[in-house]
Amino acid sequence: MISATLLATFQKLLGKENVMDSEADRHAYSYDAAVLDAVVPELVLRPTNSEQLGRTVALCNENKLPMTVRGAGTNLSGGTIPTKEHGVVILTNGLNKILEINEQDLYAVVEPGVVTAKFAAEVAKRGLFYPPDPGSQAVSTLGGNVAENAGGLRGLKYGVTKDYVMGVNFWNAEGEYVKSGGKTVKCVTGLNIAQLMVGSEGTLGVYDQIILKLVPPPVASKAMLAEFDDINKASETVAAIIANKIVPCTLELLDNATIKYVDDFTKAGLPRDAAAILLIEVDGGHVALVEDDAVKVLDICKKNGARHVQTAKDAAEKNKLWEARRNALPALARARPTTVLEDATVPRSQIPAMIKAINDIGSKYRLQIGTFGHAGDGNLHPTILTDRRDKEEFTRVEHAIDEIFDIALQLGGTLSGEHGIGIAKAKWLEKETSKATIIFSRRLKKAVDPEYLLNPGKIIGG
């Protein structure tokens, strides 16, 4: 139990309204977007400035309270589910200021609770571009994006969150201030701690300020939708586009099952018999260049056996082409009560093998699975449609997930492209890496967080 004295100390520090200990409030922070059991925290704290955040961390440390930092709680691997004993949730949504957008030096400094889409919009207003666009960007926070190294649809061409992190200043486990990275393109001062913090899922420190790189936006784009009656042809098309030195900003794939679910949902008249569709978008800094690329892509699609290709002539048509992709998750999510969204990732040449394996696993365990995802970077989202209340069926789901990961690793891929390891995938980590990797990571963790108070149990267990 947290003592009345400590509660009073937190209330004095943060204000009564920012210290939540009622049963209802605590239950409201016991879950995230992962299909996992909820764990109710003992206390929920919302600091509203940097000093308060530092003091909060120090007080939790002094009182041996495990801390789980939470932005919007959209995590898909349980990274924001608190710790079982005396868990404290630290909210970042009171730390939501964009501190600087520097148009000369192309960087921004933000607090961790800034919402991704709001930040991207502010940056766009100044004629600049922040590319990472995770699916939850309308609500997700930049702190969460950095902690998970979030990806998105633009990964192939523009990279993911880690490619935009220039510096991270954070509070260590004891509540002392650590600075890393900087505002310059070149910076080799000290260990590269900033990149160590990226994807650390709250296990190494509590972010206070993040310095992000900005880039000039593309001036033109062109979207195409190609249908295939053989998934291998779709995959060969992807390989051929890249072999031709064209890097589309979006290269999204929907498999046959997903196409049918989307068509059932939207009644948009999608090609239900197509094995796959590819949504391809090219962009760039010059209209003529983009037009050229689009013509080449169209040609490549046809040469590689696309049975039909549509090119968007204007923004309205582009919007229409995107409709199938936009509706992929909503359509799948509506089909059954529970949606298990995975993100196993393979080298892009292995996509046909991976999709075939996923479908075989689906038949073997009698499960409905639709697969869509980022074909350009091999990051697939096999989405299992189930009902978690049906224990027998859910056991089959768990077996299927095990096999999906096995096959992804066999094909030279990885457990997680962008959702993180959290608690959902921690048990498979050694399989992809090695015993020594886990031990190395745990030593690192123990060195900076000897009491295991920073989001314990995540990534490397323990």
Place this chain on the structure above:
Amino acid sequence: MSADVHQLAQMLHELDDQMVSCMKCGLCQAVCPVFAETMSEGDVARGKIALLENLAKEMIQDPQGVQKKLNMCLLCGSCAANCPSGVKVLDIFLKARVIVNTYMGLPAAKKAIFQGLLTKPALFNSVLDVASKFQGVFTKTANEVIGSSCSRIQAPVIGERHFMPLAKKPLRKLEAPRNSRPGKSGYRIAFFPGCLIDKVYPQIGQAVLKIMEHHEVGVYMPAGQACCGIPALASGDKNSFDKLVACNVDVFEKENFDYLLTACATCTATMHEIWPLMSGNLPQSMQDRIAALATKVMDVNQFLVDVLKVEAPVAGTGTKVTYHDPCHLKKSMKVSEQPRLLLKTNPRVEFVEMADADRCCGCGGSFNLEHYTLSKEIGTRKRNDIVASEAQVVATGCPACMLQISDMLSQHHDKVAVKHVVELYAETL
């Protein structure tokens, strides 16, 4: 856990099938007007559903904490309209309010209003008729353009509000009940003014009657109509709600007509969607009667544009008018283009869009009474968008939104008039 809370948990299991479809993605945080102010997870749909689930699983001991969160909702439906899984959030919340609030008991004041007054339309009407004669003693005009009032004295409930006074004469005293045959249009409608149009905004009702006469539409407007029931239901008083629905069904069943029109977004959505939704526990014959009437319910803007095919000629010039989308029209009834088209029929109107036109105004019926500070914070955002549009008139399709918007503009001394779309359309005839 007491045996009683166990019983409450059992009752909530009725909602299991609907709640399980929430995948906890959290995207409702992007659109919830309450969350935008409080940033508290328990105030957003995902949080409330998680709390109800945990209450149903008997993991929560204190139902009062959940009830408090459950009532902290405008029932605007923004979350449902934006939900990737298509969770029927309003269905869940309304049913949950009935279950939880019935279990916890209704506060005495609400009991007196719903059960002693609202369900007895004749008594309710005469009490407010008397009140309208005396209101000038306690109130004074606050804003001439808007026509709002504020309190002369420190009054509970009214507080700092700038409210619209009760009309000197309600619609039912200005316009006799009628039952006319269709003219050239071939259509016959029944008209349900609703409480606010009858008692505060009779001119909206008169505009509707003028429009129907112009288009030669037959009108059935019977005496003895009751409230649509939403205030009682939103407070979890299903008995009063059922009585009000039955009263209206009795009155409107007496005649045949093509559509049952209202000029109140909230009444429309309640009668069209929520009447059938909440009728499941009633005898089959009553369910059928309610369903038959509910399918005929239509918003007046939609009737004029989709059925009567009113068209906008060319773009007008003159008074700048903007439009606020009532949640219950756009998000519940998917009506948003029709009112804009009607505004464009007025040659003296220059239509301008405001930013975030479909953002909730923050009224939410009794939400405004119980959480005024929050309601005002949400409403102030709407006020700022209206003022930024530089419109001289803000039009909308719901008298409840009009009350809230008038309060917000009036408190800021803005000279922006608040009108219903049909008032502006009627001017052109």
